[in-house]
Amino acid sequence: MPQPRKIIIDTDPGQDDAVAILLALGSPELEIVGISAVAGNVPLKLTEKNARKICELAGRPEIKVYAGAIRPLVRQLVTAEEVHGQTGLNGPQLPEPAMKLQDQYAVDFIVETLMREESGTITLCPLGPLTNIALALIREPRIAPRIKEIVLMGGGYFEGGNVTPAAEFNIYVDPHAADIVFRSGTPIVMMPLDVTHKALTTTQRTQAFRKLGTKVGIATADMLEFFERYDEGKYGTDGGPLHDPCVIAYLIKPELFKGRHCNVSIETASELTMGMTVVDWWGVTKREKNAMVMRDIDHDGFFALLVERLGRL
Ligand code: BDR
Ligand code: CA
Numbered sequence: 001m002p003q004p005r006k007i008i009i010d011t012d013p014g015q016d017d018a019v020a021i022l023l024a025l026g027s028p029e030l031e032i033v034g035i036s037a038v039a040g041n042v043p044l045k046l047t048e049k050n051a052r053k054i055c056e057l058a059g060r061p062e063i064k065v066y067a068g069a070i071r072p073l074v075r076q077l078v079t080a081e082e083v084h085g086q087t088g089l090n091g092p093q094l095p096e097p098a099m100k101l102q103d104q105y106a107v108d109f110i111v112e113t114l115m116r117e118e119s120g121t122i123t124l125c126p127l128g129p130l131t132n133i134a135l136a137l138i139r140e141p142r143i144a145p146r147i148k149e150i151v152l153m154g155g156g157y158f159e160g161g162n163v164t165p166a167a168e169f170n171i172y173v174d175p176h177a178a179d180i181v182f183r184s185g186t187p188i189v190m191m192p193l194d195v196t197h198k199a200l201t202t203t204q205r206t207q208a209f210r211k212l213g214t215k216v217g218i219a220t221a222d223m224l225e226f227f228e229r230y231d232e233g234k235y236g237t238d239g240g241p242l243h244d245p246c247v248i249a250y251l252i253k254p255e256l257f258k259g260r261h262c263n264v265s266i267e268t269a270s271e272l273t274m275g276m277t278v279v280d281w282w283g284v285t286k287r288e289k290n291a292m293v294m295r296d297i298d299h300d301g302f303f304a305l306l307v308e309r310l311g312r313l
Contacts (some may be wrong), residue, residue, distance in 0.1 A: 004031040012040025012128030013050035020244035026309035034064040036106035040128035042088035052097035061099040068106030068132035074173035091226030092219040110136040114143040126152040127244040134177035154195030155277030170229045172275035179266040188291040191246040200239035216313040259294035263287035292301035
């Protein structure tokens with residue numbers, strides 16, 4: 001087996017973030033160097049705690065969790081309790097974590113790791129607003145060429161937005177940070193709503209997690225049953241989109257996804273379309289291609305992978 005790929009998960013858990021973390025923890029192809037929390041779905045105090053709860057649920061209290069940005073670079077924080085509940089992780093009853101939060105600021109952790117480890121060996125996996133990543137790029141611009149790849153959940157093009165008609169939540173919350181990341185010159189793989197809206201947590205799929213019969217399987221089913229109710233109401237579907245685990249699944253089985261390399265630019269000026277990911281899918285501009293924009297997913301393969309890997313925890 002080749003060396004596991006080293007990743008930093010930057011996240012705002014969130015039930016779908018939680019499943020992404022569990023997928024990474026259950027996958028020997030990946031080594032989580034650390035988890036950096038950011039304000040997003042709920043405030044930072046809750047997201048960093050939720051990240052620790054999930055590590056403990058998986059029996060991995062040695063994973064290092066760091067707290068990062070408390071608010072976006074320029075705009076006021078927008079949260080999503082209507083989707084994720086007051087705690088951000090409503091659904092299962094998870095105990096207060098005993099594992100400690102690391103003292104180091106998440107942004108410093110990201111910079112230090114990238115400057116210490118061999119260049120081109122660290123992959124960043126942002127699952128929330130891009131504030132921590134942008135702050136790291138500002139603090140130490142030399143990290144940009146050292147990052148192997150940024151694989152992120154965010155944006156939407158053909159599907160439009162989920163918080164405004166134009167914008168997806170993670171990009172909308174901190175569009176200025178997203179702009180910095182998409183201009184950084186680092187290779188980016190983007191999992192937009194165009195992909196994640198095809199990855200639905202149907203009743204049958206949620207049941208498959210429950211049937212694992214393990215602590216992780218039952219908690220996952222409880223999380224998804226809470227999480228999906230909001231989007232089921234919104235979209236009239238059986239199940240809701242399981243956004244963030246697409247990022248981790250790509251690292252394990254890239255063949256599950258199909259997309260196109262194009263330019264993505266972020267709207268930061270217009271209030272009407274704030275945070276829109278303007279994807280030059282048809283190559284109608286001369287703007288440089290800066291992201292692999294995914295559009296399709298083998299959703300059965302994706303859920304099979306999830307059940308198998310969460311089943312190992
Ligand atoms: C994204 O927003 C959050 O609510 C989810 O965790 C996901 O990262 C989807 O728009
Ligand atoms: Ca998220």
